[in-house]
Amino acid sequence: ASVASLFVSRIDTALDRALETIGSSEALALRGKIAIANAKSVYRRFRGIFYGEPFSSLRKKGARIQRPLWGSTGTKNPAYSDVLYVEELIGQDTINTLPPATLNAFRDHGSVRGATVEEGLAEAERDLTRLKELGLKLDQMAEKLQAEGVEAFADSFEQLLSAIDEKRKNIFAGKVNPQSLTLGEYENRVDQRQRAWQKERFASRLWQKDPTLWFREPQPEISDRLGWLVLPETMQEELSDLKAFAAEVKEEGARHAVLLGMGGSSLAPEVFQRTFGNAEGHPELIVLDSTHPGAVRAVERRLNFRQTLFLVSSKSGTTTETLSLFRYFWHKASQATGEPGKRFVAITDPGTPLEKLALERRLRRVFHAPVDVGGRYSALTAFGLLPAAMIGVDVRRILDRAWTMSEACAFCVPGSESPPLVLGAALGELALAGRDKVTFIASPSLRAFPAWIEQLIAESTGKDGKGIIPVIDEPPSLESLYGSDRFFVYLRLEGDDNARLDRFIAALAGHPRATIQLNDKAELGQEFFRWEAAIAAAGAVLGIHPFDQPDVQLA
Known part of the structure; x- marks a missing residue:
């Protein structure tokens, strides 16, 4: 039939x-x-x-x-x-x-x-x-959805052909894994960890959201904080809406988009702005993650409120600093435009106080994020992708590259062949061995990215008297001046001026190091997923809960 x-x-x-x-x-x-x-x-x-x-x-x-x-x-x-x-x-x-x-x-x-x-x-x-x-009018809405659906199916077919072509190129080029680790004396213990994970079916259980990978006894915020695993796939359905809104804002001639947010709500957007910049005709993104009067006034002086859109970004919808910034700029926008609601968008979880406030004040839009994704794991949700789309980043390419990395560590892939799990095993085992200062070196075009990784590592692993300490923005020094607590990670973008950094990494022969090669900036999508999965795995090695943040909540 x-x-x-x-x-x-x-x-x-x-x-x-x-x-x-x-x-x-x-x-x-x-x-x-x-x-x-x-x-x-x-x-x-x-x-x-x-x-x-x-x-x-x-x-x-x-x-x-x-x-x-x-x-x-x-x-x-x-x-x-x-x-x-x-x-x-x-x-x-x-x-x-x-x-x-x-x-x-x-x-x-x-x-x-x-x-x-x-x-x-x-x-x-x-x-x-x-x-x-x-x-x-439901009929008009249904017709519009039908047209968008046909277009989405056509796009999906094109993506399928593109993915097949890209995999074919990777197979023939022999470049399946752009990650290389030089671990020296620690290589054996990392290999042992990978073999143990293989016997324990670590990869398969990760995708089944098995909380016993971290603790034998049930713990809150584990199985209900693993939604980031499927974001490269599930967020594909949100792309048409994000891109349509970005096009709408561009058409209006907006000059600035000001993101009001803290921590996980602000770091990924800042990475996108500093890495890609705003494309021609798209607004510049300004990230305001400080309530210092000087910082607030500095942003305010740059704005024409009639050509500015504010993104009020808070997962919990209760972040004190974010709501304070919202109230301040709401007052200023009211004075300047008389219709402040049109100049504000909220990004939050469903049902939060921020969403309630947005509905009461008739904000232009409310974008939701999945409730099973923690703040520092939210780069590939609306928290990261909406600001990226607004400045003209090709968010479909970002998600597609993230999907490629998620497939590289799928439930059926042996742990020794999974880039994120190999990296996670190395981070965890070296930290246990005293090499707990992960020092990041990045190509010039990628200098903003380690700040995002810094928060991910620090909040995820820094607890219970344990942790991995991320070191970013440290000027390169002589190899002999580094202590025996270092593990170096080199984020290298092909085509950048890497000569000086290449020589520096080559001189670190006495220290364990990892080099991750990116062929273009869109592969940041891969890196968001790689590091989220790697830090989750490292948490299992350290025996800590990688998805809660007791010190943040205490503060």
Whole structure:
């Protein structure tokens, strides 16, 4: 039989934004309901056609029905049940093309109540009527999503061909792993760690989000903080929205985008701005991560508020410094424009106080991040990718390169062939052996990146009297002046002026070192993922919890 495909969760994703823009209690009450209501209405129409009079004569002649296919049934909004679009759309003759994560979730805790697609039809029709009364036209939205969907499928096919071509080039070029380690006397203990991980199925268990990789007893913030593993894949679905918003801001002639945020909310955007700069016609990104009056005034003096967009970025939505900066610039924008809401965007987790504040003050947009991704692991969420898109960075290339690295350490890849796990084993084992000062050397174009790694390492490993100490921005010195506590990491970008740094690294023959080769700046996507996975693995070696931050919370 043929199928008739119907988008489901994408309907809610698109309409929820429009409902939040309206902001009334009636509008907000419809969030997360219209996609299912629409699908139930379609199913009722399907039953009326194919099991009623219009099709009866054809059925007698052997004609087969056209079955409804629910497409896009992975839950996009983390505030909703991860099996919402499965449990509520069960019915005879239906097909559900649920993604692997949703399938696993349904196997784990889903329930089958019966033919749920035929339940609550009256309520579904009332919801559709209320939507129309609010002035939102579902038909127009569906047509737009259909056009975007066809374009996305075409893009995916092009990406597939491109990925195949890139893998073919890598195979023939022999450059699968641009990471080399020279460990000297420590090589044996790192090899032993990798062999032990192979026996313990470390890679496979990592992708299964097994918390016992770090502790035998259950610990909070482990299995529910591993969402970064799938970001290179899942964030592909958000790219069209991020790029469309960036294009909208560019079209308006914005000169500056000011990011108000701290720590994990600010470091990745700063890496993108300092590494790529802003493309022609795109706004310059200014990262303000200080409440010092001098720093605030210095930023303010650069701005024309009518040509500035503020990104209020806080995962928890409660960061004191970020909210203080928001209130200050809200007041200034109110004085300058009279319509401050149009000049502000929030990036936060669903349901945070910041989101509530954004809805109350009618901010231009609210972008959500996955709740199972910690702040310092959020570079490949909207926290990093929205600012990157706004300054003209090709965020699809960034994600594609990250996906390449995630595949290089997939559950079926032996640990000894997984670049992040090899690096993680080396970082952990050398730290245990006293080489706990990881010293970063970077090509000129990559000088901003070690600051991001610094926070990732320090917050992830610095606890319980243990830790790895990142050293960045240290001027090169003579090899003989370094102590026996160093492990050097060289981030080398092909095409940069690397001659002096190459000589410096070559002179460090008495110290363990790693060289990571990047062929272009887009491979920063690989590096975000490489280091996130490597530090998670190093945490297992050290016996610490790499995803909590007790000292930060105490402060």
